[in-house]
Amino acid sequence: MKKLSIGIIVLFLSLSNVSFSQDGNTSGGMKFFEGTWNEVLAAAKAQNKYIFVDAFADWCVPCKWMVANVFNTEAAGSFYNEKFIMYKYDMEKGEGVDFAKKYDVRVYPSYLYFSPDGEIVHRSVGSKPVEKFIEDGQNAVNPEKQFSNMKKKYEEGERSESFLYDYVHALANANQKDELIAEAANAYLSTQKEEDLVNEKNWEIIQLLNDVNAPAFKYLEQNRDKFAAKYSEAQVDMKIAFTKMQDLQKAGKWDEYAKITAGFIDKYAMADYGMLNQFAWTFYEKVNDKKMLKKAEKWAKKSVELSKEYANTDTYAALLYKNGKYEKALQVADEAIELGKKSNEDYSGTVELKKKIEKKLDE
Secondary structure (H helix, E strand, C coil): CCCCCCCCCCCCCCCCCCEEECCCCCCCCCCEEECCHHHHHHHHHHHCCEEEEEEECCCCHHHHHHHHHHHCCHHHHHHHHHHEEEEEEECCCCHHHHHHHHCCCCCCCEEEEECCCCCEEEEEECCCCHHHHHHHHHHHCCCCCCHHHHHHHHHCCCCCHHHHHHHHHHHHHCCCCHHHHHHHHHHHHCCCCHHHCCCHHHHHHHHHCCCCCCHHHHHHHHCHHHHHHHCCHHHHHHHHHHHHHHHHHHHCCHHHHHHHHHHHHHHHHCCCHHHHHHHHHHHHHHCCCHHHHHHHHHHHHHHHHHCCCHHHHHHHHHHHHHCCCHHHHHHHHHHHHHHHHHCCCCCHHHHHHHHHHHHHHHC
16 A cells, blocks of 8 residues: 655757647646656757656645646746756656656655756655745756755755755755754754744744754753744644654654554544544554554544545555454455546555455455
8 A cells, every 4th residue: 555645838849759748737837748758858958958857656646736736827837837848757657666766756746856967956845835836946946045055065064054944944845864854953953042942933943853852852842831832732742743753653663653643643633634544554554552453443434534535445444454344344445446446546455455355254
């Protein structure tokens, strides 16, 4: 089961057998180059244009949201069509698999930006409003804001307060490893007075910091009420819980992880079908406590009730199977397979699950 957790207009092109598409949009949206990656590189070099790559997977809901709500807008089309040659790559099919490995694409959607010479200079991830998406593109063509150049400056010793603030955001936007974000975030926060950590600018950085041992995180825990009064109890409690959950997940302490996660989900996430599905699946894969698995089954069921899709229906079937409810699991697995067929998603994992369920029913 896969989870989580997103060109230019030319009149003449000196390459044969290539074209541009807009995923069904007839005007105004982003126009994507159709051809091979080598043809993209050749076109970019010939036209001295940057390259934008939408790295996606066909089951990715945020990827589809971006196509419908951002890529097909006049604003995105106007900016990206002028500045970039644009290309789409399914990271789980054909050449996309090797592309994902080469450029360390770990989440979808991911956006990769290349220079006209084919060197990667910038990257970002996730669904976002059109304004933020255009800002990504603006940063990609600005040497001062390009992620590759910022990374180089940091490695060469740049540690000014303003640079560190921007660099932490760039690391997070590029979905870099928590350790790298924490290192830069701690460097930035060390330039701040303790009493100023609660201000809005520093709270932004603390929210990106996933390090339970960081002085700023310890300060957040100790001054939870002060932060909650300025922002909100839910926002602060979610940050504290998420940071602890990620730490326990990395350490493989699944029993402790399950307890904290269960409290968090029951209090803050029962209306979020995506989050319910994500955590339910993690419990299916990693948690063996029967009481906790029953909770995860309820989350998966609630997720399906909120928005029935292939991914969460498959998760629900898997948890029913793990909880020994084989007849119901078989029924839900069949529903997931039908949903996968209708949405043209890879449902092979559910087919394998169905075989396991049928084997149990035959015993």
